[in-house]
Amino acid sequence: MYPFPVFLFLTILCLLGSTADAIGVNWGTMSSHPLPPPKVVELLKSSEVSKVKLFDADPLVLQALSGSNIVVTLGIPNSMLKTLNSSRKAAESWVHDNVTRYFSHGGAGVRIEYVAVGDEPFLQSYGDQFHPFVIGAAMNIQAALTKANLGGEVKVVVPCSFDTFVSESGRPSKGHFRTDLNKTMIELLTFLSKHHSPLFVTISPFISFQQNKNISLDFSLFKENARHHNDSHRTYKNSFDLSYDTLVSALSKIGFPEIDIVVARIGWPTDGAANATSSIAETFMKGLIDHLHSKTGTPLRRRNPPIETFMFSLLDEDHRSITSGNFERHWGVFTFDGQAKYHFNFGQGTKNLVNAQFVEYLAPKWWLLFQYQLAQ
Template sequence: MAMATSLMAALVLLTGLFTANLDVTGAESVGVCYGMLGNNLPSKWEVIELYKSNNIKRMRLYDPNQAALEALKGSNIEVMLGVPNSDLQSLSNPSNAESWVQRNVLTYWPSVRFRYIAVGNEVNPNDKSLSQYVLPALVNIFNAVRSAGLQDQIKISTAIDMTLIGNSYPPSAGSFRGDVRSYLDPIIGHLAWAKTPLLANIYSYFSYVGNPRDISLAYALFTSPSPIVWDQGRGYQNLFDALLDALYSSLENAGQPSLDVVVSESGWPSVGGFAASVDNARTYLTKLISHVQGGTPKRPGKAIETYLFALFDENQKTGAEIEKHFGLFSPNKQPKYPLSFGGERKIWDFSTEHNETISLKSM
């Protein structure tokens, strides 16, 4: 009886540890984008502490801000480091790319845990002044990272937006626009060869507000009680899945069926435009964080690495007013929504030093 009790206790412990590992892995699939276009934002050190205190384990950084990189040292936060579009032409020169990697990556590695380098963000393929430099810059940064022996630790990609998709409905018929194929095909070909995911900024909000007649708010907010769209036997209960699967189909139709996707931005504004409200933003973000742990109908069972946009409201962003109101936190560091990135529920408490915790998040 004592042996049976001990065996049962051991099984329970192993099950609990396995569950804890699953929960932590789920929480870590979600990061937060750190934009700095505000004149009222906290210091870089305060921001890193905000990430740590909220158990946010991944950050998207849009440029190699030296103060932010210094503050990230030893934080254990995984970083997606951006190459600004303004640097693409310079980095099409291999020696400039080597210097960039040395200055902004190798100087900080491994104290800063770089996960990706995003070479350009939402470059318009028809803007030849920029688009012609994306692939050369991407390849040169890749070669510089490979020369340092870090190609398996740091993946080099670029971030696209969903305007590159010409057809997204139904998701299985997803395809890229014809006029972007000459730009995109060599890029995704390189990414597939390098076993690197494509980065994609996916906003259910903009798809919804662009067509509220045909897209319901419940479908956009993950609150539909049943599938809205059926496609080849797959039921789609939310717009996010439909958009991501349309992108997967587009990659398949472009000859890259094995290419994975990281959602490098997603979010919902709290004010400033149609359907922008605190309630809608809270619902979208909360549902998204839990939803991305399970994959899409087309690719089920695998967590979708997702980055929530953005950490703060940014009062110096240009464009539409809503662009200033995507923050998860106000500039005074107070949360706008009760979002959980982990650390709230203790699964095991062996001692005051050893806790396992849980939670989720995304954009």
């Protein structure tokens, strides 16, 4: 048995390690001039990012991540859900081409942790066009992983959008899933629980601030002087906890009060809307990291905070849809060419973001045209 001081030291190291491992970042590639994948992997390493969530399974991206020791969540686009739902063979083919081919068994491959089926397929603006296919696609991917002897090593998840759960009164205790999703969410959560997989969900303090006049900017930014929100005997000091516990209440109402939660997307844009600036984004991101590291949890989940959190996003993407607003193209902590927008670290240490080095740019005439397109 270790002497007490040594035991305490080892315990602290374990706690620090588990905290650091729980922070990741979304890497999207919807850009007219994306950085080469090897350059992005250098960026991830230099900024000490240990986990990355992808929205597809680009072979060039997976090749660049091979041997990097970065833990990966692979994404399956919504456009593939119908096919994967209807065809077990299509699911087996996808798993073979994108998981088995690259999976690291302790060697130089890719450390794949999750397969994310769909990209927020329940987003309200999509209507129900993907609803009938999500659960079947997830089950077929799970079966394909099991057949490939990877069922115990790679978990299947379904990323859920911020509008999957609601509270008309703004009180977390009144949180519930959208009525059009109740049956689907019960099916999804039953599937996740059976396979010991977490619920992936977006928390968006920025959009909550935009849509709710009762939420102040200070409350969204984890400011200590923000006016608190009360729900019965519980006090909420920030927008993150308010949204998170709204989800916890929704889960409890349909019988899944203890399921693990992964915050699959959370961030603050730097342009394209009021209060979308680099300085405000920096304040939000630092506040979020400090809050996650505090391990205080939320009023409804003191002992069970998110097991992982993925910042949104690594890079700006000028091809993202702007249906929700121009800010959709400005979520990156880096510009499209890998230059940091503000001082920040991903909670893995004390090192701030490090800019991409030796980036190759277009010839001046094409660069001017590109800048003009960005401004539109």
